[in-house]
Amino acid sequence: MNVHxxxxxxxxxxxxxxxxxxxxxxLTIPFASGFAGVVLALKGVSLDMxxxxxxxxxxxxxxxxxxxxxxxxxxxxxxNTPYRAVPSGRFTLRxxxxxxxxxxxxxxxxxxxxxxxxxxxxxxxxVLMSNLYSYNVKRKGIFGHIxxxxxxxxxxxxxxxxxxxxxxxLYAPLGVFLYYTSLNIMASxxxxxxxxxxxxVTLPVQLGGVRAxxxxxxxxxxxxxxSVWGAQYTVEWLVIISLAAVIPAYNSxxxxxxxxPANATTSLRLFRLGVILLHFSLVVAYLSSFQLILLMGAIGxxxxxxxxxxxVPKGIHAPxxxxxxxx
Numbered sequence: 001m002n003v004h005x006x007x008x009x010x011x012x013x014x015x016x017x018x019x020x021x022x023x024x025x026x027l028t029i030p031f032a033s034g035f036a037g038v039v040l041a042l043k044g045v046s047l048d049m050x051x052x053x054x055x056x057x058x059x060x061x062x063x064x065x066x067x068x069x070x071x072x073x074x075x076x077x078x079x080n081t082p083y084r085a086v087p088s089g090r091f092t093l094r095x096x097x098x099x100x101x102x103x104x105x106x107x108x109x110x111x112x113x114x115x116x117x118x119x120x121x122x123x124x125x126x127v128l129m130s131n132l133y134s135y136n137v138k139r140k141g142i143f144g145h146i147x148x149x150x151x152x153x154x155x156x157x158x159x160x161x162x163x164x165x166x167x168x169x170l171y172a173p174l175g176v177f178l179y180y181t182s183l184n185i186m187a188s189x190x191x192x193x194x195x196x197x198x199x200x201v202t203l204p205v206q207l208g209g210v211r212a213x214x215x216x217x218x219x220x221x222x223x224x225x226x227s228v229w230g231a232q233y234t235v236e237w238l239v240i241i242s243l244a245a246v247i248p249a250y251n252s253x254x255x256x257x258x259x260x261p262a263n264a265t266t267s268l269r270l271f272r273l274g275v276i277l278l279h280f281s282l283v284v285a286y287l288s289s290f291q292l293i294l295l296m297g298a299i300g301x302x303x304x305x306x307x308x309x310x311x312v313p314k315g316i317h318a319p320x321x322x323x324x325x326x327x
Contacts, residue, residue, distance in 0.1 A: 017090040018099065021070065022063035025306035028299050029272060030058035030155050032279040033176070035295075037159020039283040040169040045291060053110040054162025057123055058155035060107030065130040065151075067100030072134040111162070119161040126154040139200045142215075145188070149181030156279075172230060172282055179223030179278050182248060183271040185216035189255055190264025209259025213252055220248040227278060232285040236292065240281045247274035269307075 034055040039045060070086050071093070086096060104127055111123035130151050138144035156173040160166070188195070188202040189209040195202055204212040224245045231237060251267035276299065284292060 014090075019306075020310050021091065021096075021099065022066050022103070023310075025303060025310050026066070026272065027059050027062060028303055029152070029275055030062035031055060032276045032299070033152055033155030034058040034159040034162075036173070036176075036279040036282050037156040037161075038163050039286050040156070040172070041160040041164040041166075043286050045287065046163065050114050050116075050163050053113050054119070054159040057107045057110045057119070057158050057162065058126075060103050060110065061123065061126050061130065062155070064100045064103035064107065065127075065134065067096055067103065068131055069134040071096050071100070111158070114162040116161050116165045118165055118167070119158055122154055122158045122161055126151055126158065129154065138202070141201050141206050142203050145181050145184040145203060148184045149177045149179075152180040152275075153177040172227075175223040175225075175227030176275070176278055176282070177223070178219050178226060179244075179248070180275055182216040182220035182223065183268070183275060185212055185219065186248075186251055186255060186271065187264060187268040189213065189259045190261035190268075193261075204259070209264075210256055213255040213259060217248070217252040220252075223278070224248075227281055231281065234285060236289070237281055237284045240277050240284055244274045244277040244281060247271065247277075272303075 034057060038051045038054045042051070045051075086093075091099070108120075108123055108127070111120045114120075129147060133144060133147045133151065137147045153173055153176060156176065157167050160168060185203050189204045189212060191200075191202070192204050192209060194200075195205050202212075203215060206212075207215070224241070227244075228241060231241070247270050251270055254263045255267055280292070280296070287295070
């Protein structure tokens with residue numbers, strides 16, 4: 001059974017719709033954040049219950065946050081991304097709220113399992129910050145982009161606090177915060193048309209795509225410089241950090257030359273890889289070569305498979321015509 005036949009067989013099922021809803025191809029990013037936090041705190045890999053909770057709390061919070069983001073953005077998505085679960089009619093409002101609530105509750109429950117008050121506090125803070133972002137803050141220009149970057153930083157701190165009860169490595173992950181803020185700005189370049197029509201004031205709406213890309217470039221460059229400062233230099237680290245720098249450099253020139261929705265989508269897809277690599281640069285010194293290869297291989301296979309199944313078809317090319325509503 002090939003990819004196309006799988007898509008046609010399962011496209012209109014609730015399970016398929018749910019995986020599209022949470023952007024399953026994006027979930028490697030919160031996992032990388034939680035994993036990096038756990039490894040930074042322990043200076044090595046552990047697979048006990050607290051460590052696994054630290055890795056997967058961000059995944060469930062991220063998935064739940066995507067659902068609520070789509071609920072708050074249903075008017076914008078009708079213009080920018082009509083193939084998504086809510087505007088395409090595959091999920092009703094009640095189903096969406098229930099789905100997002102269950103995912104968020106799973107993340108909160110895992111924080112309780114860690115028996116770390118700090119982890120529980122950071123988990124609740126991440127839920128509040130992500131939903132504030134979706135509800136209103138994302139409409140506040142640069143503050144919305146910074147808010148999202150901060151939510152990613154919280155995912156790393158959640159991983160750290162889950163296994164240690166503290167945040168032993170506070171400053172090193174700030175490079176990820178700056179880098180992801182840049183990603184969020186560049187991704188918004190492709191949404192300008194829908195954002196303007198629905199009064200969502202992102203930085204690209206305020207400054208235009210090209211000038212916003214210059215600001216985003218300053219953020220990712222600062223993130224790389226911060227990540228280089230104080231790092232433990234190895235050959236593996238050098239390869240990873242070099243790739244993490246080359247990817248946004250390509251994205252910047254792409255959007256400066258032509259800030260189109262298509263180029264913004266390409267930048268977003270590449271930037272996801274860069275974010276994961278930057279997370280790995282934080283912890284590569286604590287991983288054996290076998291662990292690093294195994295981790296990158298597993299994430300690579302998952303990402304490529306999810307990309308082919310869910311990102312490429314985008315609800316198939318004419319989603320409003322080809323995706324049937326449920327209920």
